[in-house]
Amino acid sequence: xxxxxxxxxxxxxxxxxxxxxxxxxxxxSPAYLQWYRQDPGRxxxxxxxxRENEKEKRKERLKVTFDTTLKQSLFHITASxxxxxATYLCALAxxxxxxxxxGAGTRLAVHP
Amino acid sequence: xxxxxxxPRNRITKTGKRIMLECSQTKGHDRMYWYRQDPGLxxxxxxxxxxxxDINKGEISDGYSVSRxxxxxxxxxxxxxxxxxTALYFCAxxxxxxxxxxxxxGAGTRLSVL
Numbered sequence: 200x201x202x203x204x205x206x207x208x209x210x211x212x213x214x215x216x217x218x219x220x221x222x223x224x225x226x227x228s229p230a231y232l233q234w235y236r237q238d239p240g241r242x243x244x245x246x247x248x249x250r251e252n253e254k255e256k257r258k259e260r261l262k263v264t265f266d267t268t269l270k271q272s273l274f275h276i277t278a279s280x281x282x283x284x285a286t287y288l289c290a291l292a293x294x295x296x297x298x299x300x301x302g303a304g305t306r307l308a309v310h311p
Numbered sequence: 312x313x314x315x316x317x318x319p320r321n322r323i324t325k326t327g328k329r330i331m332l333e334c335s336q337t338k339g340h341d342r343m344y345w346y347r348q349d350p351g352l353x354x355x356x357x358x359x360x361x362x363x364x365d366i367n368k369g370e371i372s373d374g375y376s377v378s379r380x381x382x383x384x385x386x387x388x389x390x391x392x393x394x395x396x397t398a399l400y401f402c403a404x405x406x407x408x409x410x411x412x413x414x415x416x417g418a419g420t421r422l423s424v425l
């Protein structure tokens with residue numbers, strides 16, 4: 200069955216450093232992959248989308264890579280700030296783009 | 312006002328009770344979704360609807376039913392609530408423009424079944 204894995208352990212980093220989160224998937228060839236941010240008590244908010252034919256996508260301090268050979272996406276936040284502390288979810292297109300399959304998310308804590 | 316509104320935000324109910332969670336949107340999107348979120352399991356799709364006449368089961372539809380009353384309204388019902396339906400429930404919409412299927416979520420309903 201299709202499976203998405205994100206590191207379940209929280210990632211703790213120092214302010215100003217680069218945070219790198221990993222999303223791995225199996226038994227799947229998604230046309231695109233999305234990243235969402237979720238704050239406590241709130242719904243996920245879309246951040247970035249990267250297609251299978253794109254190696255890298257950037258938006259301000261955010262960068263996403265997509266390696267279809269390794270079946271992996273990396274999500275980077277450069278010059279991290281305490282306000283970046285949240286849970287980050289990856290999601291893959293499924294069912295001919297009709298649905299998304301979400302990973303369980305990785306919690307990021309940026310310390311001053 | 313929020314584009315995707317869920318009511319109630321919190322609900323405590325007893326085993327065997329019927330409850331309804333409601334979702335309304337002002338984004339004008341055709342597609343609406345219901346997910347539940349459990350710690351360590353991520354978001355799992357319960358039902359989705361592409362228009363008023365189109366309802367589809369998701370990954371975990373057993374024990375749930377839905378109604379798409381209008382383009383802007385999509386409700387989720389638990390006919391006879393059980394404790395393992397205790398979870399955080401999210402409604403989402405998407406317009407599927409350019410095949411991106413970017414989803415917009417409500418703030419969630421925290422449901423506890425005692």
